[in-house]
Amino acid sequence: MKNTASLLKMKKEGEKIAMLTAYDYPSAKLAEEAGVDVILVGDSLGMVVLGYDSTVNVTIDDMIHHGKAARRGARDTFLVVDMPFGSFHGDIHQSLQNAIRIFQQTGAEALKLEGADEVVDVMRLLTRTGIPVVAHLGLLPQTAGVLGGFKVQGKTAHAAHKLIEDAKACEAAGACLLVLECIPYQLAREVTAAVSIPVIGIGAGADTDGQVLVYHDILKYGSHHLPKFVRSYAETGEMMKNGLSTYVSEVKAGAFPAEEHRFTMKEDELQQLYG
Numbered sequence: 001m002k003n004t005a006s007l008l009k010m011k012k013e014g015e016k017i018a019m020l021t022a023y024d025y026p027s028a029k030l031a032e033e034a035g036v037d038v039i040l041v042g043d044s045l046g047m048v049v050l051g052y053d054s055t056v057n058v059t060i061d062d063m064i065h066h067g068k069a070a071r072r073g074a075r076d077t078f079l080v081v082d083m084p085f086g087s088f089h090g091d092i093h094q095s096l097q098n099a100i101r102i103f104q105q106t107g108a109e110a111l112k113l114e115g116a117d118e119v120v121d122v123m124r125l126l127t128r129t130g131i132p133v134v135a136h137l138g139l140l141p142q143t144a145g146v147l148g149g150f151k152v153q154g155k156t157a158h159a160a161h162k163l164i165e166d167a168k169a170c171e172a173a174g175a176c177l178l179v180l181e182c183i184p185y186q187l188a189r190e191v192t193a194a195v196s197i198p199v200i201g202i203g204a205g206a207d208t209d210g211q212v213l214v215y216h217d218i219l220k221y222g223s224h225h226l227p228k229f230v231r232s233y234a235e236t237g238e239m240m241k242n243g244l245s246t247y248v249s250e251v252k253a254g255a256f257p258a259e260e261h262r263f264t265m266k267e268d269e270l271q272q273l274y275g
């Protein structure tokens, strides 16, 4: 269950695709053990793991570093790695070289690119080269600076029409999967029906072929703001903080380490030591 054909089969058979981000060995391992169908090493790592205010600071080397770690944690799950800001615009042959580097070094099954228009040509070239491509339309966090923040997209008939055409263009260029972020559910439903590749939503309602969310959001791991479309399934951050503060207070009180945590020198060795 680790190729584009199996994902396509899930769409055809109406089996929902559960996708989740992960950024390192333990998170990818837990995601795989939990039965996640697709793991995304998203450039959201810039915000939730590296502490930047946006994803534009994330580099190709960051993506490779985290992609390799996630791959080691989840060898048997379809792994997607984001192409970061600035790595797939401009010269198309440079974009291909960047993609080849990320694809080869991480061992991912596919690379994800935000946007359509000129990006469609890159998708076509990557696909022809043998790199499966995941498209990403709707809210594009890499262009939040131009959009004026993180806002719902495709709310007007005009914008919705453009998004449907973009989705078809991505499919025609060879995209194997399409992520729709932060758009009205009616439009997401329309796009899901309009293309034959699986459509994965985030903030796009329940009528897509699957869902994707950010690891740190669903586990409440970290202290960042949670968007409206997130449901949290665990209070990991609170749990971790409690564990950490108990450790600190036990060290200060001398309650840790206890006898069972220590190592012992034999009596005769001790006598020799003391002479």
Ligand code: KIV
Binding pocket: 021, 040, 041, 042, 043, 044, 045, 082, 136, 179, 181, 202, 212, 213, 214
């Ligand atoms: O980087 C990311 O986490 C993403 C998902 C939100 C789709 O691109």
Ligand code: NA
Binding pocket: 042, 043, 044, 082, 141
């Ligand atoms: Na991303």
